[in-house]
Amino acid sequence: MxxxxxxxxxxxxxxxxxxxxxxxxxxxxxxxxxxxxxxxxxxxxxxxxxxxxxxxxxxxxxxxxxxxxxxxxxxxxxxxxxxxxxxxxxxxxxxxxxxxxxxxxxxxxxxxxxxxxxxxxxxxxxxxxxxxxxxxxxxxxxxxxxxxxxxxxxxxxxxxxxxxxxxxxxxxxxxxxxxxxxxxxxxxxxxxxxxxxxxxxxxxxxxxxxxxxxxxxxxxxxxxxxxxxxxxxxxxxxxxxxxxxxxxxxxxxxxxxxxxRGAHVYAEIAGHAARANAYSMTGLRLDGRELAAAITAAMRDARVGPADLDYINAHGSGTKQNDLHETAAYKASLGHVAYQKPISTIKSMIGHSLGAICSLEVAACALAIEHSVIPPTANLHERDPQCDLDYVPLVAREQQVRVALNVASGFGGFQSAVVLTKPGAVAR
Incomplete structure (x- = not known):
């Protein structure tokens, strides 16, 4: 950056x-x-x-x-x-x-x-x-x-x-x-x-x-x-x-x-991308390739790389297939850096409000940037060995957040990603 x-x-x-x-x-x-x-x-x-x-x-x-x-x-x-x-x-x-x-x-x-x-x-x-x-x-x-x-x-x-x-x-x-x-x-x-x-x-x-x-x-x-x-x-x-x-x-x-007008700015929308899997109404490929493609394209649009990410707000629905699909997508798009990045999902606390939840997650990303706090994944007591990334269990983490990634996966094969940054943190 x-x-x-x-x-x-x-x-x-x-x-x-x-x-x-x-x-x-x-x-x-x-x-x-x-x-x-x-x-x-x-x-x-x-x-x-x-x-x-x-x-x-x-x-x-x-x-x-x-x-x-x-x-x-x-x-x-x-x-x-x-x-x-x-x-x-x-x-x-x-x-x-x-x-x-x-x-x-x-x-x-x-x-x-x-x-x-x-x-x-x-x-x-x-x-x-x-x-x-x-x-x-x-x-x-x-x-x-x-x-x-x-x-x-x-x-x-x-x-x-x-x-x-x-x-x-x-x-x-x-x-x-x-x-x-x-x-x-x-x-x-x-x-x-x-x-x-x-x-x-x-x-x-x-x-x-x-x-x-x-x-x-x-x-x-x-x-x-x-x-x-x-x-x-x-x-x-x-x-x-x-x-x-x-x-x-x-x-x-x-x-x-x-x-x-001298406005207070929480964050900037730095980059985004969307993909579809053209595969199934409700099914997901376990390799996560279409979500990985959206993440990669969103980072490219934002002019950031995997190492620049400070926080990832996950889709994290809690279904067996989604969490495996998403974990694979992070590994595919971020490489070994995926193991070093804090990731959490607020659905563990406020449920899945369908179309609204991703806007609530964008708000969580903006507030994480504003307050330098990463919200936790609640109820994560027994980590799935196949979901072996840092999913920030149970307790919030104080950490500066300059670049945050929010991802979403929806029925119909829709996959979206958006990158938020601290005001002025990334050249455009």
């Missing part, structure tokens, strides 16, 4: 962060939970889950009224949109950008894997009389059903609330959505289509249909008797992930724009 580039027009800064997550609403609460290694997984309380194989999830203790939403907004918006709006409000306030926004130079891009799952689930139950009627009666449907059907309504709500009149849209690439939405937003800034983009992902899919889907393929953990330690990525006893929910929204802007 070398010194700071003088050209800040194509470099992208994170200047605001907003969080809704299991364990607490707000960035401070999120970071406190992670760095203390606490887990937010518990028995599902949002509905009667007694009929399901997996009854564990990381739910958000979210009070929409306490978080500033009106009763009308609560009626109009699915929980996914409520999360996104509240997180966006925190991010915009944190950045201090609202007073200088130029509407036509401001965009909003949101990501989600499942969209408005809870509202669609409940509305179908209503119009079908709890599933007993094959021919549904639309007269009983919510007047907001169209908004539930289109996840882009979430981006539109944030745009209306912030006055953004630039690019507005949605990214939905399954479990990689939370990275892909941020890198898409960064590209809009780098190409000159916007100066500021409010971007991030939200999912609130803890519902009967989602739990049933993952039960069918046995991807979620059946460790129902000990839900607080059910998510065990990279552990020899792992048996699936714990479902989660939440949102992370960011204010992204060009480094030049941030400099001119």
């Amino acid at each position: 070398s010194g700071t580039s003088t050209d800040g027009s194509r470099r992208v800064a994170i200047s605001g962060i907003g969080i809704v997550a299991p364990g607490g609403v707000g960035t401070k609460q999120f970071w406190d939970l992670l760095t203390n290694g606490r887990t937010a997984t518990r028995s599902i309380s949002m509905f009667d889950a007694s009929q399901f194989r997996s009854r564990v999830a990381a739910e958000c203790d979210f009070d929409p009224v306490a978080n500033g939403l009106s009763r009308r907004e609560i009626r109009m918006w699915d929980r996914t949109t409520q999360f996104a709006v509240v997180a966006a409000a925190e991010a915009v306030a944190d950045s201090g950008v609202l007073d200088v926004l130029v509407p036509e130079r401001t965009g909003v891009i949101t990501g989600t894997a499942c969209g408005m799952t809870q509202s669609l689930d409940s509305e179908y139950a209503i119009v079908s009389d709890e599933g007993s009627a094959w021919q549904v009666d639309q007269a009983h449907a919510s007047p907001y059903l169209y908004d539930y059907f289109l996840p882009s309504s979430m981006a539109a709500e944030i745009a209306w609330r912030t006055g953004a009149e630039g690019p507005v849209g949605i990214v939905s690439t399954g479990c990689t959505s939370g990275i892909d939405v941020i890198t898409h937003a960064a590209e809009l800034i780098a190409e000159g289509s916007a100066d500021v983009v409010i971007a991030g992902a939200s999912d609130a899919a803890i519902s009967p249909i989602t739990v049933a889907c993952f039960d069918a393929i046995k991807a979620t953990t059946p460790r129902n008797d000990t839900p607080e330690s059910a998510a065990r990525p990279f552990d020899r006893t792992r048996n699936g992930f714990a479902l989660g929910e939440g949102a992370a929204i960011f204010v992204l802007e060009s480094v030049d724009h941030a400099r001119r």
Whole structure:
């Protein structure tokens, strides 16, 4: 790595962060939970889950009224949109950008894997009389059903609330959505289509249909008797992930724009890449070659090498095949250096919130850079001999982080990677 580039027009800064997550609403609460290694997984309380194989999830203790939403907004918006709006409000306030926004130079891009799952689930139950009627009666449907059907309504709500009149849209690439939405937003800034983009992902899919889907393929953990330690990525006893929910929204802007207004910058988006395995909807090659290719390309885009990485935030879902696939990908892309790098996964603490989780992981990377602390992998007591890298078990680690890598692997064969750096740490 070398010194700071003088050209800040194509470099992208994170200047605001907003969080809704299991364990607490707000960035401070999120970071406190992670760095203390606490887990937010518990028995599902949002509905009667007694009929399901997996009854564990990381739910958000979210009070929409306490978080500033009106009763009308609560009626109009699915929980996914409520999360996104509240997180966006925190991010915009944190950045201090609202007073200088130029509407036509401001965009909003949101990501989600499942969209408005809870509202669609409940509305179908209503119009079908709890599933007993094959021919549904639309007269009983919510007047907001169209908004539930289109996840882009979430981006539109944030745009209306912030006055953004630039690019507005949605990214939905399954479990990689939370990275892909941020890198898409960064590209809009780098190409000159916007100066500021409010971007991030939200999912609130803890519902009967989602739990049933993952039960069918046995991807979620059946460790129902000990839900607080059910998510065990990279552990020899792992048996699936714990479902989660939440949102992370960011204010992204060009480094030049941030400099001119004297903004605090958490980190820069230095490089990114995405690949697909063209292989299987849910299966993964054990050699991890497509994820390795994404990591290598992202590092090349960021102009860093394996030795430059200070921290890797893993996908770490806790399924048998993913953790082996991911470990192989690090070895393939980083070589022997892989054994020297601290790696951890926050899914061990806040579950797997599908499309939202990668945005929450990007937030964890930015905060690790900000505070020089690496969050741990909770519940990692018995390391799998085949997952033999430094997965930072149980306890957070104080360490300077100048360059962080975040990776994601999703159904459909999607593989994404993004490199974040300390402001000015890498020449561009």
